[in-house]
Amino acid sequence: xxxxxxxxxxxxxxxxxxxxxxxxxxxxxxxxxxxxxxxxxxxxxxxxxxxxxxxxxxxxxxxxxxxxxxxxxxxxxxxxxxxxxxxxxxxxxxxxxxxxxxxxxxxxxxxxxxxxxxxxxxxxxxxxxxxxxxxxxxxxxxxxxxxxxxxxxxxxxxxxxxxxxxxxxxxxxxxxxxxxxxxxxxxxxxxxxxxxxxxxxxxxxxxxxxxxxxxxxxxxxxxxxxxxxxxxxxxxxxxxxxxxxxxxxxxxxxxxxxxxxxxxxxxxxxxxxxxxxxxxxxxxxxxxxxxxxxxxxxxxxxxxxxxxxxxxx
Numbered sequence: 001x002x003x004x005x006x007x008x009x010x011x012x013x014x015x016x017x018x019x020x021x022x023x024x025x026x027x028x029x030x031x032x033x034x035x036x037x038x039x040x041x042x043x044x045x046x047x048x049x050x051x052x053x054x055x056x057x058x059x060x061x062x063x064x065x066x067x068x069x070x071x072x073x074x075x076x077x078x079x080x081x082x083x084x085x086x087x088x089x090x091x092x093x094x095x096x097x098x099x100x101x102x103x104x105x106x107x108x109x110x111x112x113x114x115x116x117x118x119x120x121x122x123x124x125x126x127x128x129x130x131x132x133x134x135x136x137x138x139x140x141x142x143x144x145x146x147x148x149x150x151x152x153x154x155x156x157x158x159x160x161x162x163x164x165x166x167x168x169x170x171x172x173x174x175x176x177x178x179x180x181x182x183x184x185x186x187x188x189x190x191x192x193x194x195x196x197x198x199x200x201x202x203x204x205x206x207x208x209x210x211x212x213x214x215x216x217x218x219x220x221x222x223x224x225x226x227x228x229x230x231x232x233x234x235x236x237x238x239x240x241x242x243x244x245x246x247x248x249x250x251x252x253x254x255x256x257x258x259x260x261x262x263x264x265x266x267x268x269x270x271x272x273x274x275x276x277x278x279x280x281x282x283x284x285x286x287x288x289x290x291x292x293x294x295x296x297x298x299x300x301x302x303x304x305x306x307x308x309x310x311x312x313x
Contacts, residue, residue: 013165020142
């Protein structure tokens with residue numbers, strides 16, 4: 001496969017996944033901010049959302065302190081933010097056009113119809129009382145794309161590069177989400193009843209609340225939340241599950257292994273190993289934040305390594 005084609009498929013997967021992650025996180029933050037308002041900590045929820053999306057520093061340079069209206073605009077329709085929903089869908093469509101013949105009809109229509117729908121939106125449709133409806137629409141479009149990819153695409157290299165981008169983006173999102181709420185998983189966090197909403201919000205941000213109930217059959221506990229989202233392979237959005245799939249995909253793609261390809265796979269395997277290197281109890285004793293920072297940095301380096309190994313630029 002041409003490196004340029006692989007690059008477009010990889011980023012198509014990443015951008016569609018990122019748009020859905022932003023919408024899901026926005027919905028949860030709206031609920032959490034409402035709960036935080038009586039305690040005067042609403043601003044912290046919006047700042048945490050910027051941290052979780054990895055756009056806090058860029059936002060701060062442009063707009064200063066976070067406000068609900070400005071953060072909402074920043075993450076939905078602001079084209080100055082390369083990770084806003086509008087920017088993600090625009091970039092996804094551009095990449096899809098570049099590899100139109102590598103996609104199925106259902107995949108192309110999912111991306112193109114989403115882009116057309118976005119262009120028809122009024123700015124007021126992504127704010128105020130309409131925001132949750134907008135987020136639900138974004139989620140439905142992302143799920144439609146991923147469903148079309150899963151159900152209609154040949155399991156060839158084109159599918160693998162798209163899936164590789166999706167899994168790398170998903171691992172990064174889950175790690176950043178946990179890092180943004182690290183204070184709710186610090187030593188003694190279980191003794192603070194106010195943290196319960198934080199654990200619940202963290203699970204909702206990756207659609208894992210029901211999965212937690214099915215796996216553990218007990219009330220929410222911070223160590224269990226960390227276990228599920230970091231190291232349990234059963235949940236498709238856990239960091240461990242994502243890196244397992246990334247490692248498998250790289251193994252298939254790197255059939256003729258050069259030095260760069262070996263390094264790429266070695267890094268993916270190391271990140272997978274870090275997810276289960278320590279027990280949840282150990283991480284809850286003040287070590288979680290450091291591990292997550294290591295994983296987030298490693299994920300960035302893995303993306304760079306994949307680019308050098310398989311993609312353009």
